[in-house]
Amino acid sequence: MSPYDLLPRFKAQYDANNQEFSISGVVRPQAIDELGPSIALLRDAIGHVRGVLYVNVRRLTQMNNAAFHSFSRIIIDACRARPDLKFVVITSSVVGWTSRKFGRLSAIEPNITVEEYDTEFYPGQGFLEEGGFVPILRTQTKLTWRHERAILPRHGMRSGIVMADICCGIGDFAVLAQKEFQPSRIVALDHSISSLNYARRVMREFDIRGIEYTYGDASEMLLDEAQFDLVTCRHSLQIFNRPELILKELYRICKPGGRVYITNEKNSHCLGEPRAESIRWTYNEVAKLFGHFEMDVELGPKSRRYLIEAGFEDIRVETFMVTNLDGDPQDFADVIAAWADVYAGEMATRRGDGPEFVARFRQGFEDHIFAALHPKGYTGWPIWVASGRRPQ
Amino acid sequence: MGPVHHDLAGEPIFEPMIQIDMEIKAFVSAWKHCDYVSTYVARMISQNRSDSVHHSNLFSSAFNELLEVAFRTRHADGELACRVSRHGATDRIELTFPCVPEERQFYEEAVSQFAGMEARERYLNSVSGDLAPSREVVLLELAVDYNATLWIDDADGDAIKLVVDLPLEGLQH
Numbered sequence: 001m002s003p004y005d006l007l008p009r010f011k012a013q014y015d016a017n018n019q020e021f022s023i024s025g026v027v028r029p030q031a032i033d034e035l036g037p038s039i040a041l042l043r044d045a046i047g048h049v050r051g052v053l054y055v056n057v058r059r060l061t062q063m064n065n066a067a068f069h070s071f072s073r074i075i076i077d078a079c080r081a082r083p084d085l086k087f088v089v090i091t092s093s094v095v096g097w098t099s100r101k102f103g104r105l106s107a108i109e110p111n112i113t114v115e116e117y118d119t120e121f122y123p124g125q126g127f128l129e130e131g132g133f134v135p136i137l138r139t140q141t142k143l144t145w146r147h148e149r150a151i152l153p154r155h156g157m158r159s160g161i162v163m164a165d166i167c168c169g170i171g172d173f174a175v176l177a178q179k180e181f182q183p184s185r186i187v188a189l190d191h192s193i194s195s196l197n198y199a200r201r202v203m204r205e206f207d208i209r210g211i212e213y214t215y216g217d218a219s220e221m222l223l224d225e226a227q228f229d230l231v232t233c234r235h236s237l238q239i240f241n242r243p244e245l246i247l248k249e250l251y252r253i254c255k256p257g258g259r260v261y262i263t264n265e266k267n268s269h270c271l272g273e274p275r276a277e278s279i280r281w282t283y284n285e286v287a288k289l290f291g292h293f294e295m296d297v298e299l300g301p302k303s304r305r306y307l308i309e310a311g312f313e314d315i316r317v318e319t320f321m322v323t324n325l326d327g328d329p330q331d332f333a334d335v336i337a338a339w340a341d342v343y344a345g346e347m348a349t350r351r352g353d354g355p356e357f358v359a360r361f362r363q364g365f366e367d368h369i370f371a372a373l374h375p376k377g378y379t380g381w382p383i384w385v386a387s388g389r390r391p392q
Numbered sequence: 393m394g395p396v397h398h399d400l401a402g403e404p405i406f407e408p409m410i411q412i413d414m415e416i417k418a419f420v421s422a423w424k425h426c427d428y429v430s431t432y433v434a435r436m437i438s439q440n441r442s443d444s445v446h447h448s449n450l451f452s453s454a455f456n457e458l459l460e461v462a463f464r465t466r467h468a469d470g471e472l473a474c475r476v477s478r479h480g481a482t483d484r485i486e487l488t489f490p491c492v493p494e495e496r497q498f499y500e501e502a503v504s505q506f507a508g509m510e511a512r513e514r515y516l517n518s519v520s521g522d523l524a525p526s527r528e529v530v531l532l533e534l535a536v537d538y539n540a541t542l543w544i545d546d547a548d549g550d551a552i553k554l555v556v557d558l559p560l561e562g563l564q565h
Contacts, residue, residue: 032524065525069519069522096450104519213442215443222446
């Protein structure tokens with residue numbers, strides 16, 4: 001028996017509380033008999049639900065036509081036998097074929113609807129994925145790279161490794177890592193199509209090789225398990241409402257003995273002189289604002305706990321402070337200006353903040369910029385770096 | 393994506409990517425060979441696509457269906473040959489496998505009927521009505537869900553060559 005035979009190929013389960021039948025993995029049976037228990041589970045679920053049955057195929061990597069027909073027939077027959085029952089099939093835009101294939105079912109039975117799930121999974125991420133945040137990310141990477149290029153080798157970065165950069169954004173970190181450390185292969189994944197298009201354009205224009213940009217959901221990636229020596233995920237756990245799900249996936253794709261490297265902030269610790277009080281107040285409010293959208297930009301110091309709880313060993317944690325003295329102070333000021341645009345702009349508006357609050361909130365950013373550009377000023381933005389080794 | 397080439401007659405030239413040959417007896421000895429071969433080939437040929445992981449997932453999905461069709465051949469001897477080539481955004485699968493004359497006629501008739509809205513209707517009728525998909529419906533699904541173009545080419549002896557053009561790069565996000 002090969003290791004292949006030992007791997008569970010698919011899993012079906014029913015969650016009665018949520019009236020959700022889910023099936024995941026690779027479902028390619030030769031005969032329908034192989035699906036017996038899963039089909040029985042679906043039939044049983046249909047027999048017990050009232051109103052809506054959710055059919056979750058978000059993590060269904062593959063399903064052959066034989067299996068698709070079999071499951072579809074049960075759902076279609078149930079629609080005909082019980083017109084009171086509705087089915088909502090939840091697909092993922094990440095798994096390309098599922099929306100196309102399952103989408104056909106709604107043309108057969110109007111009581112079947114098909115929804116792509118990903119965008120609603122991360123309540124606040126819309127602010128950060130499309131549009132306004134791209135300039136922030138570019139300048140941020142420029143500032144943090146000065147530090148990280150020295151830090152990364154202490155966390156498993158070296159030439160020739162196979163690495164993944166999850167939540168790669170516009171891909172600038174992957175490009176810098178490629179140039180500096182020459183890993184043999186980089187897979188860079190993100191959930192923003194516009195960011196990936198930008199990254200691919202940069203790669204084409206500058207004839208960069210060795211980076212594969214891929215669209216994906218960090219909490220359920222199509223990437224195979226145990227294939228990367230180093231998995232990086234920067235400034236991202238803090239903007240997911242369930243970071244433990246992402247860490248589970250980072251662990252899964254990391255080779256045993258390889259490392260997962262994460263960076264996160266503690267926004268309330270951003271500082272500046274002069275005008276320290278105003279700056280402190282505003283960054284405390286930043287943390288609360290993100291909290292409102294279920295994002296924890298105070299996550300930095302919690303990194304060690306998250307890594308331990310995800311099963312990593314040999315945890316290494318360090319911090320660095322990006323300051324206005326790192327190169328051109330204008331770069332630091334530009335980052336703050338970009339933060340102000342999004343935080344005191346769209347995010348505050350979306351939360352329903354009044355003009356008085358927004359004015360004070362914005363003032364703190366302006367004071368931070370003032371401090372950054374002041375000839376005697378000092379401003380800081382602290383970052384927590386942490387990595388853990390996947391046990392052998 | 394690399395440059396695309398055409399021959400003197402203006403026909404696109406498909407550059408070979410990978411070929412896997414095996415005895416049909418060996419292939420049909422285990423069902424999981426369909427999954428093995430489709431997954432392996434998909435990974436190999438998707439590396440330089442704009443989104444390698446997604447291309448690989450889509451390609452494996454389509455190619456596995458073709459291999460499952462070949463797996464069910466009633467002819468017990470001969471070779472299975474899987475050849476993948478590329479022209480721009482399109483990947484071409486040429487799957488040659490032994491089959492009996494009745495099967496050959498069946499495939500020729502099936503493939504000749506794949507066109508337009510009618511194909512979609514026939515596919516939906518099958519999903520809503522049939523207990524299991526026929527081999528025709530499996531091929532039809534490639535046309536409906538993957539915008540594939542299918543035809544039969546000449547092959548030696550008791551073999552059939554199914555040719556499928558998959559424009560998967562155009563189906564990416």
